[in-house]
Amino acid sequence: MARPLSIGAxxxxxxxxAMAVTTTVFGWVVYEQVAQRINREAALLVEVSLRxxxxxxxxxxxxxxxxxxxxxxxxHARIALHRSEPxxxxxxxxxxxxxxxxxxxxxxxGDEVPLPRDLLEGRREASLRAVNLGGRRAHLAAAEAVxxxxxxxxxxxxxxxxxxxxVRRIFLFSLPIVVVMTAAAGWYLASQSLKPIAAINxxxxxxxxxxxxxxxxxxxxxxxLDALATTLNEMLGRIREGVGRMQRFNANAAHQLRTPxxxxxxxxxxxxxxxxxxxxxxDALGDVxxxxxxxxxxxxxxLRLARTEVGLDPEQRRVVDLTxxxxxxxxxxxxxxxxxxxALVRGACETRPVLGEPTWLHQLFANLVANAVQYAGxxxxxxxxxxxxxxxxxxxxxxxxPGIDEESRRALFERFARGRxxxxxxxxxxxxxxxxxxxxxxxxxxxxxxxxxxxxxxxWLPEAPAAEGEIG
Amino acid sequence: MKIxxxxxxxxxxxxxxxxxxxxxxxVDVASxxxxxxxxxxxxxxxxxxxxxxxxxxxxxxxxxALRRASxxxxxxxxxxxxxxSDRVRGLNLGGDDYLTKPFAFSELLARVQALTRRHQVxxxxxxxxxxxxxxxxxxxxxxxxxxxxxLTGKETSLLEYLMERSGQVVSRAMIVDRVWGAGxxxxxxxxxxxxxxxxxxxxxxxxxxxxxxxxGYVFEERAGEG
Numbered sequence: 001m002a003r004p005l006s007i008g009a010x011x012x013x014x015x016x017x018a019m020a021v022t023t024t025v026f027g028w029v030v031y032e033q034v035a036q037r038i039n040r041e042a043a044l045l046v047e048v049s050l051r052x053x054x055x056x057x058x059x060x061x062x063x064x065x066x067x068x069x070x071x072x073x074x075x076h077a078r079i080a081l082h083r084s085e086p087x088x089x090x091x092x093x094x095x096x097x098x099x100x101x102x103x104x105x106x107x108x109x110g111d112e113v114p115l116p117r118d119l120l121e122g123r124r125e126a127s128l129r130a131v132n133l134g135g136r137r138a139h140l141a142a143a144e145a146v147x148x149x150x151x152x153x154x155x156x157x158x159x160x161x162x163x164x165x166x167v168r169r170i171f172l173f174s175l176p177i178v179v180v181m182t183a184a185a186g187w188y189l190a191s192q193s194l195k196p197i198a199a200i201n202x203x204x205x206x207x208x209x210x211x212x213x214x215x216x217x218x219x220x221x222x223x224x225l226d227a228l229a230t231t232l233n234e235m236l237g238r239i240r241e242g243v244g245r246m247q248r249f250n251a252n253a254a255h256q257l258r259t260p261x262x263x264x265x266x267x268x269x270x271x272x273x274x275x276x277x278x279x280x281x282x283d284a285l286g287d288v289x290x291x292x293x294x295x296x297x298x299x300x301x302x303l304r305l306a307r308t309e310v311g312l313d314p315e316q317r318r319v320v321d322l323t324x325x326x327x328x329x330x331x332x333x334x335x336x337x338x339x340x341x342x343a344l345v346r347g348a349c350e351t352r353p354v355l356g357e358p359t360w361l362h363q364l365f366a367n368l369v370a371n372a373v374q375y376a377g378x379x380x381x382x383x384x385x386x387x388x389x390x391x392x393x394x395x396x397x398x399x400x401x402p403g404i405d406e407e408s409r410r411a412l413f414e415r416f417a418r419g420r421x422x423x424x425x426x427x428x429x430x431x432x433x434x435x436x437x438x439x440x441x442x443x444x445x446x447x448x449x450x451x452x453x454x455x456x457x458x459x460w461l462p463e464a465p466a467a468e469g470e471i472g
Numbered sequence: 473m474k475i476x477x478x479x480x481x482x483x484x485x486x487x488x489x490x491x492x493x494x495x496x497x498x499v500d501v502a503s504x505x506x507x508x509x510x511x512x513x514x515x516x517x518x519x520x521x522x523x524x525x526x527x528x529x530x531x532x533x534x535x536x537a538l539r540r541a542s543x544x545x546x547x548x549x550x551x552x553x554x555x556x557s558d559r560v561r562g563l564n565l566g567g568d569d570y571l572t573k574p575f576a577f578s579e580l581l582a583r584v585q586a587l588t589r590r591h592q593v594x595x596x597x598x599x600x601x602x603x604x605x606x607x608x609x610x611x612x613x614x615x616x617x618x619x620x621x622x623l624t625g626k627e628t629s630l631l632e633y634l635m636e637r638s639g640q641v642v643s644r645a646m647i648v649d650r651v652w653g654a655g656x657x658x659x660x661x662x663x664x665x666x667x668x669x670x671x672x673x674x675x676x677x678x679x680x681x682x683x684x685x686x687x688g689y690v691f692e693e694r695a696g697e698g
Contacts, residue, residue, distance in 0.1 A: 289576075289686075292574070293576070295574075296574045299574075300658070301658070304658070313557060316557075328652070328653075331624070331626055332626075332652055332656055332659070332662065332666075333659075333662065335662070335665040335666055335668070335669045336662050336665045338665075339665050339668075358653070358655065359653060359654045359655040360655065361655070362652075362653055362654075362655020362656055363655045363656075363658070366655060366656055366658070366659060367658075370659060430658075
């Protein structure tokens with residue numbers, strides 16, 4: 001199979017093709033213009049000569065008898081031929097009313113050339129046309145009716161035709177040169193500007209093979225390729241971050257399971273070490289059950305997170321009324337808030353429909369509200385409100401609790417973060433799950449908080465496309 | 473009550489089988505889908521508990537084969553996989569419930585009871601009645617010895633669920649799934665608060681709604697607890 005053309009070669013070929021078309025069109029237009037102008041000049045020359053001759057002939061005819069006029073004509077032709085340049089190829093002819101030659105001189109002195117029929121028949125006063133007077137030269141003849149016959153003048157136009165031809169030749173000759181030169185220049189320019197791509201490619205290959213630490217070289221020229229390099233570097237940064245997060249998650253997950261496993265093991269070991277009463281056995285088994293429950297909860301939370309990270313199954317999506325959904329979440333946690341002595345209230349709620357998975361969206365807001373209820377403490381107020389923003393809905397879960405200091409805030413959405421990230425969803429995964437769910441819906445989540453002045457979690461979710469129909 | 477329990481993990485088979493027997497069920501066990509299918513054909517069971525990941529014919533294929541063979545016994549799936557799509561698939565293929573491993577034995581028992589017993593109470597003209605407690609499903613109110621108590625929509629659903637399963641233990645997870653939806657299942661402990669609030673409204677003497685420690689609740693008439 002043929003090797004595919006490089007981008008440089010493709011660009012060069014395209015430049016060349018474009019140049020060929022442009023040059024051809026340009027050359028053709030110029031050639032046409034020049035040819036027309038040259039031909040018009042030749043015509044003008046022959047017409048002016050004819051006009052002069054005809055006028056002189058007519059004034060002679062008015063003043064003198066025919067014999068004198070013919071003598072004058074002969075003399076006139078002789079002088080004119082004598083005066084004119086030889087390569088002008090001047091010819092002068094007088095014809096009678098039937099078109100038969102009366103006298104001829106110069107280039108018209110050879111074989112008789114018949115007058116155009118329409119001139120002879122009186123339908124036209126004058127004619128101008130190319131004629132063949134024998135030999136390889138081209139002539140242009142102009143004829144006009146005069147009293148008692150016709151006068152005709154011819155000139156040799158070979159020179160003019162040669163000029164036109166040479167213009168044509170110049171263009172035909174230069175076209176391939178222009179095309180070849182364009183192709184070469186195009187290839188050179190293209191390969192120059194594509195050089196950074198080779199560098200990016202080489203680095204990307206190295207990074208793929210070995211390390212995530214390297215970055216793609218940025219030349220600083222600020223052009224498109226620099227933008228590409230910057231984008232790739234950002235992508236690499238995110239991959240690095242993701243891999244780092246995953247490694248931390250795995251380590252944390254193992255730790256989360258290893259701790260209760262160790263507890264489980266020692267509970268069983270110690271219990272089996274010596275004979276015990278059945279009450280002791282029962283107590284020990286109760287402890288084992290509790291530990292197992294804790295592990296199960298941890299695994300549940302991790303799986304929930306893993307599922308949300310995979311993304312949303314399009315088949316599970318439908319149009320969801322966020323206001324109703326928030327109501328359900330509030331209603332669910334209301335008794336808990338009452339019991340803990342804090343106010344859980346609904347602020348102004350104006351929402352746009354969301355295309356999403358209701359179960360996941362329940363989970364998202366349940367995690368936020370549970371988190372607020374857990375951390376705000378007695379006497380505080382948790383308010384959930386929503387307003388349309390940026391082609392979607394911004395939901396706020398705000399509390400006036402102790403707030404979050406900057407350090408914890410940064411770790412908030414990290415898996416297994418201590419403190420506030422730990423919500424009822426368990427094991428520090430509540431907020432990371434919330435974030436993954438928001439992302440899976442094409443939305444985002446962030447938090448604003450100062451230590452000592454409450455916290456506000458904000459979730460933005462895009463509006464469902466209008467085509468998705470009614471709220472289901 | 474006869475239960476067929478198909479499970480390839482020997483430890484689970486032994487303990488869960490024993491647990492079910494100790495709770496008064498007759499239990500046959502099988503270790504793979506084919507053996508389970510043969511047993512199901514040869515004997516009439518009131519419930520089939522199917523592990524999803526079985527050697528040979530898996531749980532999903534087994535339930536399909538059973539339904540094709542016109543065996544209509546309710547099927548409870550047990551699975552370590554809890555993706556929504558797996559759950560939906562299991563229920564679409566003719567399963568009746570889907571329980572994710574690991575689970576508490578009491579949770580399994582509650583679901584087994586729910587699948588093997590008929591509803592104790594069915595609504596008559598939109599009303600459920602047990603003793604002197606009546607729940608009006610359309611007007612969202614309960615009346616207790618003639619005194620009407622207005623309820624919220626969710627309280628109505630919660631009480632309805634408890635009442636129609638009178639005498640059966642229902643787990644917190646079952647309540648969450650049924651009344652609030654799977655999105656809240658991480659917060660099944662909040663159910664206790666809802667139950668307490670409902671008790672204050674309709675069962676101040678603790679006659680009807682009883683806590684089953686470590687599992688959930690049971691609705692049945694007992695002497696008041698205080």
